[in-house]
Structure formats: structure tokens, C-alpha cells
Amino acid sequence: MIIAQLLMRRNGCWGCIIMNKLENLIQRLCPDGVEYKNLGEVVAFNRGTAITQKDIQSGDIPVIAGGQKPAYYCNTSNREGQTIVIAGSGAYAGFVSFWDKPIFVSDAFSVDAKSDVLVTRYLYHFLLNEQSNIYAKKKGSGVPHVYGKDLANIKIPVPHIEVQREIVRILDNFTELTAELTAELTAELTARKKQYEYYRDELLDYTEKRNIKFKPVLELFDFKNGLNKGKEFFGKGVPIVNFTDVFKNRWLTGDMLKGRVDLSQLEVERYSAKRGDVFFTRTSETQEEIGMVSVLLDKVENCVFSGFVLRARPKTELLLAKFCSYFFSTTQVRKQIIQKSTFTTRALTSGPKLSSILVPILPLEEQQRIVDILDKFHSLVTDISQGIPAEIEARKKQYEYYRDKLLTFKQKAV
Numbered sequence: 001m002i003i004a005q006l007l008m009r010r011n012g013c014w015g016c017i018i019m020n021k022l023e024n025l026i027q028r029l030c031p032d033g034v035e036y037k038n039l040g041e042v043v044a045f046n047r048g049t050a051i052t053q054k055d056i057q058s059g060d061i062p063v064i065a066g067g068q069k070p071a072y073y074c075n076t077s078n079r080e081g082q083t084i085v086i087a088g089s090g091a092y093a094g095f096v097s098f099w100d101k102p103i104f105v106s107d108a109f110s111v112d113a114k115s116d117v118l119v120t121r122y123l124y125h126f127l128l129n130e131q132s133n134i135y136a137k138k139k140g141s142g143v144p145h146v147y148g149k150d151l152a153n154i155k156i157p158v159p160h161i162e163v164q165r166e167i168v169r170i171l172d173n174f175t176e177l178t179a180e181l182t183a184e185l186t187a188e189l190t191a192r193k194k195q196y197e198y199y200r201d202e203l204l205d206y207t208e209k210r211n212i213k214f215k216p217v218l219e220l221f222d223f224k225n226g227l228n229k230g231k232e233f234f235g236k237g238v239p240i241v242n243f244t245d246v247f248k249n250r251w252l253t254g255d256m257l258k259g260r261v262d263l264s265q266l267e268v269e270r271y272s273a274k275r276g277d278v279f280f281t282r283t284s285e286t287q288e289e290i291g292m293v294s295v296l297l298d299k300v301e302n303c304v305f306s307g308f309v310l311r312a313r314p315k316t317e318l319l320l321a322k323f324c325s326y327f328f329s330t331t332q333v334r335k336q337i338i339q340k341s342t343f344t345t346r347a348l349t350s351g352p353k354l355s356s357i358l359v360p361i362l363p364l365e366e367q368q369r370i371v372d373i374l375d376k377f378h379s380l381v382t383d384i385s386q387g388i389p390a391e392i393e394a395r396k397k398q399y400e401y402y403r404d405k406l407l408t409f410k411q412k413a414v
Contacts, residue, residue, distance in 0.1 A: 033412035045148025048105030066090025223351025291337030
């Protein structure tokens, strides 16, 4: 196999031994190739159960919803372990996770093998392999959604059960090795992020400083909720600022806006997004995703914004756009935003809820000085093309390379 040669070249005798065993298994157990089946034939997609604030109590059972980490903890479970979960909605819709202990699946769904033809961990590694395709199947005009029925036609190779187990052993070992190699790098990156957040919070904390004038958000911005349209209007038309754009980016440029929506000129004018506008995520499954801020730095022709986003349009020229981005991202302001949001089945914020937050009014030259300092910190932490983030990305890509190769088989003739 080509894979064996690659592993031998990169990993020496270790690669030779493990790949020879796998190759022998495949030749012995799948001599005519491997059958590919629709995912829906061999797994069941089981939706989670809605959970409200009153159901969330102290406990150690993770509540899995729309994020990469548990949203909450509770005292009861609805899955008992060895469970694959795909986040159903939110900024991380389509994210695949594996749990070997009891969990409570909420705004997500589990993927369960229907019979003995699939090893659960093999299915997990395969779904990671297909994750980019899962992300491509996201739906929704604002907060993205992924549904099990949309994944049912994905083709999965189903080799002999012993071949699956050997692939799982290889990939699990590789995952463990990769985790060990990246642990130190991740710890260093985490330390850098904390250092950046510390200096950002310190630079922008004026609560005990005298001679600083403050104005409430209400005096500085006009708020407006975004547009809501049927899914048939999306995919073509004018640029739109979506929930995910705001959630993942502290500022936006025209080339970052990939979403499009078909609108009338009146709607474009009513829901316009202009350079200097500040946007907040307005509603989500968890309070931690509420009020994430981003600012539009470019003039984007006919740009609009989603109903899952709250627009704050400056009334004055007292604040620099990037200064707003950094200030509203500070720990102290994020706490206020979360405290002022409401939560029933979803978290929600609004202009009136944010209106009393106090903003320091500094000379524009001082704002620019702070922005310049924080831009340097931000680049050190987030630029994937350099330093520690690049090393971590390289480890991830290495695992993905081998995983994708190990899950590619000659297809059995029908």
C-alpha cells in the first residue's frame, strides 16, 4: 500500500510494522475490496431532548448542545456512554465529539450504529474525516443548523470488523501521541491568550481611573434587529453579515462575508450594514455565545445583516471601530452582557438590555494607541501562519492526513 510506504518514510519501523499488519488484514479479509453503504443504512440519528434553565441543576453530567464543550452540567443523562454526538445548531453546528461516559444530549443528535457491522470508534474517526462535508450541509439563514437526515446519503466504507478495529487502534494511538506532542504547545498558547486578555482588560479598565468621562451605550449607538427571510432567499444576492461571521471574528472585511441573500432595494436600505457598524450576536443556545462583538471595517456595497445579529450604529464620531471591538470583548463587559441577557429555551439580548453599559470616552489618539498595542497581541495569538498556532495546526493536519488515507479503500464491485 502507498500508505505503508509513507508511514515507513515518516515514522520508520513503527510505520512499517503497523501498516504491514493492516495491509495483511485487508488482503485476507477484504480481498475483493470494501463495500460502501449510505450512512443512513448503518446508523440511526437520534435527536437530543430540549432542556431549559430550570432543568439545569448542579451535577457532573455534561449537557451537550451546540458548542464544542459542554454547555452546562446536570444530574440526569439520556445517553450512557460510547456516544458520538454532532452539534445541531449554533456557531459550531456540525462539530463531532465522542463521549465515553454518560451525557445529556440537548440541542444536538447522537449517531448510533444500528448493528455489529460498525465499530463505534471507527464511525467516529470516519465522521471526523467527513466533517468538512458535514459543515457544507449546514442550513439556516442566521444561526446554522445540521440535521441527521441531511447526512444519511454520505457514503461510508464498511470493511471487515477486524480491519475497523485495527484502524481504530492505529488512529487512537496516533491521536494520543498527537495530544501529547501538542499539549505543551497548547499550554503555551493558552498562556499567551491569557496574557493577551489580561493586558486587554487592564488597558481598557477605567473603573478606578479619575478624569475619564463615560457615556452609556444608549447615547452612543442606535440599535436594530436584523432581517429574517425564508431559506429560499439565501445563496445569491447581496452580502450579509451572519451570526457565524460575528461570533468568530472581532472585526470584518468585505472579503470575509461569504453569505448572500436576495432582497428588495427597500430591504437593503432598512437592514443596511455600513462601515463602522458594531454587531452583537443576539440569540443562541447558550449565554456564552450571546453578545459576541464584531465591527465592519470596510465599505461593502448593499451589505445587510441577519436577524440573529444585533446592529449598533454609532451616533457620534467619538469612538474608533476597532476600539469598540476590543472594549466590548473585555472580560468585565462580557460579564455585563451575559448578566443582562435572558434565558428560557434560548439566550437573548437586545439594545435596551445593553443600553446602560458605560463606555469610556478617550481621545482618538489614545484609542488608536491602545488599538495598535492590542493588534500586535492579537496577531501573535491568532495568526495561524506563524508561531505556536502554526505548530498546533501542523500536528492536526498530520493526524488528518493519515486518518484520511487509512479510511480510503478500493471499492468492492457490486
